[in-house]
Structures are given as C-alpha cells and as structure tokens.
Amino acid sequence: MYEKSKELFERAQHSIPGGVNSPVRAFKSVGGTPLFITHAKGPYLYDADGNRYIDYIASWGPMILGHAYEPVVNAIRERASQSTSFGAPTELEIDMAELIKSMVPNVDLVRMVSSGTEACMSAIRLARGFTGKNKIIKFEGHYHGHADSFLVKAGSGVATFNIQTVPGVTAGVASDTLTCSFNDLEAVKQLALSHQGEIAAIIAEPVPGNMGCILPKTGFLERVRKLCDEENIVLILDEVMTGFRLAPGGAQERLKIQADLVTYGKVIGGGMPVGAFGGREEIMRHISPLGNVYQAGTLSGNPLAMIAGLTTLKVLKNNPSVYGELEEKTIYLKQGLEKLLVQSKFPFQINQLGSMISIHFSDHPVVDFATASSANIDRFRKFFHAMLQKGIYLPPSAFESWFLNNAITKKDLDYTLEATEESLAEID
C-alpha cells in the first residue's frame, strides 16, 4: 500500500536529515513510513502510491478553503508570469496590510515576514526593544516556532519527540524564557510578580494547537490581559494557527480579547510561506526603519506569497459564512466521534473550537501540557494507523490539532466516522 512512499523515504534519508524537512512529518512518534504526497485537490490528498486520503491536517492549517482552490491557483499563476520576487516594495503589500487591518481592528501597523517562526521571533524582539526588559513568559506545550527563545518546554515536535532540552539553545537564552502552566492564572501571576520589572512579554497561543487542541478556560486570557496592563508587559497572542481560521479576526474576535501584538502564519499565506506580526502603533513604530528594532527579509512581502494570501483572505472576509459552515462540519464530526468513542469504552476527551479539534485518549479533562502528556499516546498511535489505512490523514502526533478545510463534505465526514468505528474496533 505504501511501497513508493517507502522507496522515497529510503532515498530521502541519504540527502535530507531524517528524510524530512520538518520533524513531525517523519512519523517518528507514530511509527511507519511518512506518505510522500504528489498532489491534492479539495479535501483529498494523493500519495505516491496513488492512495487517496481525506485530509485533516490542511498543511497544518493554511488550506482552510481546501487544496488547489481555483481562485488562489489562478492568482498565483498570473502573478508568477510577472516575476516571482523583486526585493522591492509592491502595491500588493499595501493591499495585504490594509486587508489585515480591516479584518483585525487592533492591528494599526503590520510587517510581513516569511514564516510563523519569524513572526514570533520578531514580535518578542520588538517587545524587548519597546519595554527595555529581557525576559518573556511562555506557556508549557505552546509552540511559537523554532527560534531559540521558544524551545523551552515547547509543544509540537519538541513535545512529540519528548525533547527536554534542545542542544544549541544557550543557557543564557533559555534563562530569559520563563514558563508556566496554561490555564493556571495563579502560576502566571506568581511568575510575573517574582520577576517584577523584568518581563517584556507574555506570549500565548490563545487556543493552543501544538499539544492537541486545548481551550482556554473562561476568563483566563482576560486575566492575563489585565496582568499585562498592570505590570507593563506586552501581551503577544500567537495566532499562527488561529488567525483567520476561528473568525475573520481570529481568536481575538472569537474570544473577545485584544493583544498588544499579534502574530500570524498559515492561513494568511494561503499555502505559501508567509507570516506577519502587527499591533499597536505605539509599539510597532519601534520596528526598523521607523525605529531601531531591526528586522528584515529578502522574501518578505514576496508577490506570489502576497497574492495567495490576499486571495484567500478576501474570500474569507467576503464570505464569513465559511466560518459557520466549517464549525457546523466540525461539530458534526465531534458529535459522531463522541458517540463512537463512548461505545468503544476507551476513555477520551475531545477539545474543539471552530474548525480545530483533537482527540486525547484520556479520562481527565485536557487543559494544559501536563494533562495532554498523560493521555494514552500509544492508543493514539494505533488509532492513527488504523485511520490512515482507511484513507483518513490525521496529524501523525497526539500533540497536534486537526484542522478542517471547507472542501470537506458531509459524505467525507460520514466516511470518516465509518472509518473511526472500524478503527476503534481494531485497536486496544
């Protein structure tokens, strides 16, 4: 079934570390061979062996409208014929910035970059430059990309591979990153107060998706917001996963919370390598060339990336019903999964908001990294493979959210539920 993928994986390992260009893709924690994808259309991925899968990863978030969405493909094709990069300003970048501002009211100024990592890395540098303070607080199991400052108790691949300390991150850098448990207000307060006057920023995924999907407890983010105001700390919401996915204005709109700085990636690029950070003018004015906090990039604002992102965001802005449709599909899936999991007698938790959802095989609520880590990872591994064999492509890690795309149909969801029923009967 996976012969060609096996062959390609074997070949890849001679020239690419671990055969992949991003660790979670290697299937290392679930075992087996990563699928090598040839193409995708709508909700379906096709691998090198010609197998078809219903895709619940959506490229880890970006493909919210489905794969090879025609307006995006056409726009890229047209732009590509006018050259693929200039390293000089274009009107497209202004269109993009104006569109973002119209969708996210508390973004006064926005800088385009090429990835979510770059966006978060730049946002904390800016917060440090703005406040003159060095330390940041991040939450255990949250993942803000792979910049040194974030690889402390990080989620995503770091959690998947259970890496405690990342070699290469100096003790000096790590000591400026303080961590505490998500959803635990007392812990955040204690940490901030025991380092009073030293904290430049608190950075958080508003709806964490890098330890499975986790929901913020009612009032938690609002209280963190208040703490930031009281202690002159910059609140950075990392909306790389949630931005333009949970609502046109992202988690900020959905949860009615406002950050000082916000970071984006994934959906904002419509499947191209794009990130962005933006926020209050008072802070953003410190970015070079307006201010001295240096930040740059040859491919920042790249025309192909801009046109793919712009086309995607315009569709979302002009058709807000997409969000209702996505949520309806995700709730349908959730209710179906719940029914089957109850029948299976496996303890489980399903966390879901909008089009983000995940299953933890656990008998206790999963609200933070400790509770996510104590779920039954081995059962997830078996479930993952049983589903894959039936043509359902889930994230190959229990520490990742699933993302629905709007090309998924009710028929696809029903098939997914049939596959779930069979898979649950096969595993122990």
Ligand code: HOZ
């Ligand atoms: N860190 C990404 C998910 N949270 C994985 C990206 C990838 O492997 O493509």
